[in-house]
């Protein structure tokens with residue numbers, strides 16, 4: 295009997311948590327700032343601690359809610375060209391507490 299040994303290939307993902315690409319920033323500027331950078335909009339403000347409790351829901355939930363819309367948040371945050379991955383990138387960007 296031949297035993298197949300898994301060679302244990304490990305894909306080491308380089309963390310890019312603080313390296314939001316320009317494309318995501320651009321999408322954020324175009325589509326999300328209308329509410330997420332306007333305190334009176336009722337939307338959680340980008341780069342503030344308002345995201346702390348939201349992040350606890352998990353990014354999957356946040357992305358799904360962004361896709362489907364939630365409360366006064368329109369589906370896709372009006373970004374019809376955004377993929378789920380784009381939305382996640384933008385959300386991670388907005389959830390950074392420090393100003394970019």
Ligand code: HEC
Nearest residue numbers: 325326328329336337356359360364365366367371373384
């Ligand atoms: C027209 C205003 C508006 C725009 C544009 C908008 N949002 Fe929002 N967003 C909101 C409001 C209001 C909430 C709070 C919803 C609530 O909890 O009732 C929200 C909440 C969210 C949440 C939290 C969802 C949750 O689970 O609580 C995420 C994530 C989010 N927005 C992502 C985005 C992204 C990404 C964009 C740009 C592509 C965007 N939004 C554009 C108004 C907007």
